[in-house]
Amino acid sequence: PLPGVMVPGMSPERVRRAVVGASNVLGSPAYxxxxxxxxxxRDMLLLEVNRGCPYGCRFCAAGSIYKPPRHAEMAALQEIVERCEPHKVGLVGTALTDWPDLLPFLRWLAERKVKFSLSSLRADGLTDELLGFLxxxxTRSVTLALEGASRRLRRAMNKHFxxxxxxxAVARVSRLQFGTLKLYMITGWPDEGEEDWAEFEEFMSCVDAARKAGQGNRKKGVELVSLSVSCLVPKAWTPLQWADTPDEDRLKAAMKRFKGIVGRFKGMRFAGENPAQARVQMFLARGGEEIFPCLERAAEIGLPAAMREHDALVHDVLLRHAERDTVFPWDRLEIGVSRKFLYSExxxxxxxxxxxxCPQDGCQACGLCGMDDFQSLPHGR
Known part of the structure; x- marks a missing residue:
């Protein structure tokens, strides 16, 4: 069998993910x-700056399935840009500000009059030099991830925040007169409730105060704080694969609560994901081969209608409770991070x-999640 390739009905054993190289260098960045x-x-060349993430947020599939964390080399990205000659470049990565060549690369793009766009940034990675250059x-807007409504939730999800x-960071963004600050977070966490939402309201008061402090006497700075809230979709190969799927009514109540909180502040706007659409994602994310008849029907009449026809199946998948020893459909693939580690998380x-x-010295210096053993084995085992 080919390494990293699963053929349904013809791959009797678990299939190992193919990982090229064992260093912290991303040898072949995607674009x-x-x-x-x-x-x-539109009209944008997307460039992969880094793959994998060292922070280990427990809801994030990219932190598991793309281990070990690796950075692209600036010369490799420059070669791609020179070959493609784009008008605009979008930098994609799980932790852009961790890339040591971020600012030098942006300066290189600017010298060539190539526009650029960044995905969300970590607040603790924003320097005055980077913000000033942007x-x-x-650049008129900055996007920061809040992820959870309270300190308790952020700690539980292992969000190093x-x-x-x-x-x-909010104050500095406002001081430099960016027009829009975009925040995004997730709701639907196990045991999330009113205490978390009340703490979120207090924190948004602090965000508003930081924005105004950055404006100073000039009253110029961030004019709009836009909060986008999505619904938790427990992902395969993450610790939250053992979590129950959030109830749609609870998600609707949370969205209503967040909308009310944001509405109390002038210059803030709320956008929430439709919980019904999120439940479609959950169905696709949690299901195995048993959902194929529904997907086959969806090719004929569309997914929403097919899910209505297979209502009992949808409910069975969404309400399925996972125990420690539950066998998941995706266990047929071996990604490198051990199941034991995921359950401990x-x-x-x-x-x-x-x-x-994750330590900067790489997997062999850690040995915690199982990637050290995984990388030591020959491909295609």
């Missing part, structure tokens, strides 16, 4: 195979315990 005005990201080159660093989630980020 757009075509650039088009009809694409979702503002000088015409400093409230002080976040608020300082699920236990830590419920206990509110933190796991440190």
């Amino acid at each position: 757009s195979c075509f650039v088009s005005s009809e694409a979702q990201f 503002r000088h080159t015409g 400093s409230e002080d660093a976040f608020l300082e 699920w236990v830590k989630y419920r206990r509110g315990m933190v796991t440190p980020p």
Whole structure:
């Protein structure tokens, strides 16, 4: 069998993910195979800056399935840009500000009059130099991830998050007169409730105060704080694969609560994901081969209608409770992170315990999640 390739009905054993190299260098960064005005990201060449993430957020599939964390080399990205000659480049990565060549690469793009766009940034990675450059080159908005409504939830999800660093970043963004601050977070966490939402309201008061402090006497700075809230979709190969799927009514109640909180502040706007659409994602994310008849029917009449026809199946998949020894459909694939480690992280989630980020020295210096053993084995085992 080919390494990293599963053929349904012909691959009797677990199939190992193929990982090229064992260093922290991303040897072959991904990029757009075509650039088009009809694409979702119009006329933009998407470039992969880093793959994998060292922080270990327990809801994030990218932190598991793309281990070990690796950074692209600046020369490799420059070669791609010179070959494709795009008008605009979009940098994609799980932790852009961790890439040591981020600012030098942006300066290189600016010198060639190539526009650029960044995905969300970590507040603790924003320097005055980076923010100043972004503002000088015409960037009008900054996106920061809040993820959870309360400190308790952020700790449970292993979000390495400093409230002080976040608020300082808000003040600096406003001081440099960016027009829009975009925040995004997730709702539907296990045991999320009113206490978390009340703490979120207090924190948004602090965000508003930091924005105004950055404006100073000039009253110029961030004019709009836009909060986008999505619904938790427990993902395969993450500790939250053992979590129950959030109830649609509970998600609707949370969205209503967040909308009410944001509405109390002038210059803030709320956008929430439709919980019904999120439940469709959950069905697709949690199902195995048993949902194929529904998908086959969806090709004929559309997915919403097919799910209505297979209502009993949909409910069975969404309400399925996972125990420690539950066999998941995706267990047929071996990604490198051990199931034992993932379950220990699920236990830590419920206990509110933190796991440190991956060490910079690589997997062999850690040995915690199983990637060290995985990388030591020959491909295609």
